[in-house]
Every structure is written in structure tokens, then in C-alpha cells.
Amino acid sequence: MxxxxxxxxxxxxxxxxxxxxxxxxxxxxxxxxxxxxxxxxxxxxxxxxxxxxxxxxxxxxxxxxxxxxxxxEATVAVVPTEHLLSAADTITAADLADEPRLCPLDDVVAWDAALGTVIEHRPETTEAAMELVAAGLGVLIVPQSLARLHHRKDLTYRPIADAPGCxxxxxxxxxxxxxxxxxxxxxxRGRKPGSSRGRAEPAPKRTAREKMLAKQAARAAAGKVARKPGPAKRGRR
Known part of the structure; x- marks a missing residue:
């Protein structure tokens, strides 16, 4: 089907x-x-x-x-808009050393060396963690797209220069x-329409000379078949 x-x-x-x-x-x-x-x-x-x-x-x-x-993606730290870290365009891991850090159950950032003390309470989702950031309970480390997805007027984010990408x-x-x-x-992968990659390659087109030679060969073969001698006839006694 x-x-x-x-x-x-x-x-x-x-x-x-x-x-x-x-x-x-x-x-x-x-x-x-x-x-x-x-x-x-x-x-x-x-x-x-x-x-x-x-x-x-x-x-x-x-x-x-x-x-x-x-x-x-860039890895970013989400903080309240009035947070001290919001004053910089980019921060480093060392800037987070003294910050309490929220780690939701659906965390997707693989950064074992991240600094900051992880808060014991783990919200179920990143969206719920954003609420806690807005309440001033800690910073949240996420891929930049998630910071944009859950954007709020009272929150901002800053790229972490030495964090691994997502x-x-x-x-x-x-x-x-x-x-x-x-x-x-x-x-x-950016292939153009009609690309044959991944499919059977089409037969290459023959040139005019190749077509002419093929026709000549076909005619010659047909002539040989037409002139093929039949069984030898016995002479009269």
C-alpha cells in the first residue's frame, strides 16, 4: 500500500x-x-x-x-528582566556560580559541569520552571528556542559563552x-527537486553518433538474419 x-x-x-x-x-x-x-x-x-x-x-x-x-542551538540562562545578569549581553558559567538553579523534569541541556546550586524542588515542565524564574526563585538554563517559546515580558535570557550547545x-x-x-x-539535506540521489540512477542519454551507430548495427544484424543460408540441398543423382 x-x-x-x-x-x-x-x-x-x-x-x-x-x-x-x-x-x-x-x-x-x-x-x-x-x-x-x-x-x-x-x-x-x-x-x-x-x-x-x-x-x-x-x-x-x-x-x-x-x-x-x-x-x-545556543544555551542560555533565563532570568528576571531586573536581574543583575541581564546587564550583560553574554555571560559565562562562572557568572552562575552563586545563582540558585532550577532544573525541571523535562530538562534537555546536557551540561554536567553547570555551576550553581540546583534547587531541590524540580518543576514538572520547563514552562512551569519559567513561572518560578519570574518569581525570583532561580535561573533556568535552556536551549535558546525554548527561551523564545516561553517568552514573557518579565523574563529575559542571556547566552552562556562557554556552555555546550544543544x-x-x-x-x-x-x-x-x-x-x-x-x-x-x-x-x-537541501537536495533540489528531481534529484536522483537515493533512487535508481536514470540511464544516460545517448549522443547522436551513438544512436546512428546503434541503428547501423541493428540494420547489419537484420541483414545477416535475412541472408542466413538454409540447410544444404542434396545434388541430383
Whole structure:
């Protein structure tokens, strides 16, 4: 059965809009369905077939999946707008050494060396942690896209110059892929429409001379068949 649509999962802060626009232009007959998935569930959604592909954050358990790294986000610290750290354009890890730090249960920043004392209470979500930052309970370290996603007038964020970046990747099941999945991988990789990469290569076009020689060979072969002698006749006695 031919696949009629493609389901792309994306984690909070993921930005599939560019690829979705390109897909709609190239494949109007095969809709791309965008499905939000929690960061912790993204890989399982691909393995379980809930989505065909997913934009997820690394590091993650990607066993059984093929992964294409896409881009790396800046890591930022979210603070109240009146916070001392908001006076700088960029901060460093050392600037956070004396700051209480919030770490939600859905934290996606893999930075074991982050400074600051982690508050014992862990809010369930990044969005809930933003409320606590606004209340002055601590700073929150997140990828820049999440700081933008949960933007509030009473909060701001500053890039942390020496923090590791937050990687985003495209994941899909290992092994042979459907034609639509291959097509979407091509979109993400920037292939032009009609690219033959990943498909069987078309036969090369023959030159005019090659066509002429082929016709001459065909005529010669036909002539030999026409002139092929039959069985030898016995002479009269």
C-alpha cells in the first residue's frame, strides 16, 4: 500500500516550518502532518511508528534509529528582566556560580559541569520552571528556542559563552525507507527537486553518433538474419 502522507514529530522549540513549506510546494498530494512530541518521548515515537520521522534533541537514546545532525542551538540562562545578569549581553558559567538553579523534569541541556546550586524542588515542565524564574526563585538554563517559546515580558535570557550547545537532529528508523521518507530526508539535506540521489540512477542519454551507430548495427544484424543460408540441398543423382 502506497504511503499517502508523512508524519513528522518535533520537540518543543523545534522549527520544522521551513521544511514543511518546501514539502508542501513539492508534494501537494502527500500532506506533511506535524505532531508535537515531548523531548523524552521523541525517539520512542519514531521506534513505535507513531511518527515517521522526528526532530529531536541530542543526546538521546537513539538505538534502532538513523540520525542526521541538523544544527546546534545556543544555551542560555533565563532570568528576571531586573536581574543583575541581564546587564550583560553574554555571560559565562562562572557568572552562575552563586545563582540558585532550577532544573525541571523535562530538562534537555546536557551540561554536567553547570555551576550553581540546583534547587531541590524540580518543576514538572520547563514552562512551569519559567513561572518560578519570574518569581525570583532561580535561573533556568535552556536551549535558546525554548527561551523564545516561553517568552514573557518579565523574563529575559542571556547566552552562556562557554556552555555546550544543544544539538537538534532528524531521526528515523534504520533500514530501507519509504519513498516519502527518502524525499523528506532530501528536503532536509537541501537536495533540489528531481534529484536522483537515493533512487535508481536514470540511464544516460545517448549522443547522436551513438544512436546512428546503434541503428547501423541493428540494420547489419537484420541483414545477416535475412541472408542466413538454409540447410544444404542434396545434388541430383
Amino acid at each position: 502506497t504511503q499517502s502522507c508523512l508524519i513528522l514529530g518535533y520537540v518543543p522549540g523545534g522549527t520544522p516550518a521551513k521544511w514543511a513549506r518546501i514539502w508542501a510546494q513539492r508534494h501537494p498530494g502527500a500532506p506533511l502532518q506535524l505532531q508535537a512530541v515531548a523531548a523524552a518521548d521523541a525517539a520512542d515515537a519514531v521506534r513505535g511508528g507513531t511518527v515517521d520521522l522526528a526532530l529531536l534533541r541530542l543526546p538521546a537514546d537513539t538505538s534502532g534509529l538513523a540520525v542526521i545532525p541538523l544544527y546546534e 544539538a537538534v537532529a532528524l531521526a528515523f528508523p534504520e533500514g530501507p525507507q519509504s519513498e516519502l521518507v527518502e524525499e523528506f530526508i532530501g528536503v532536509v
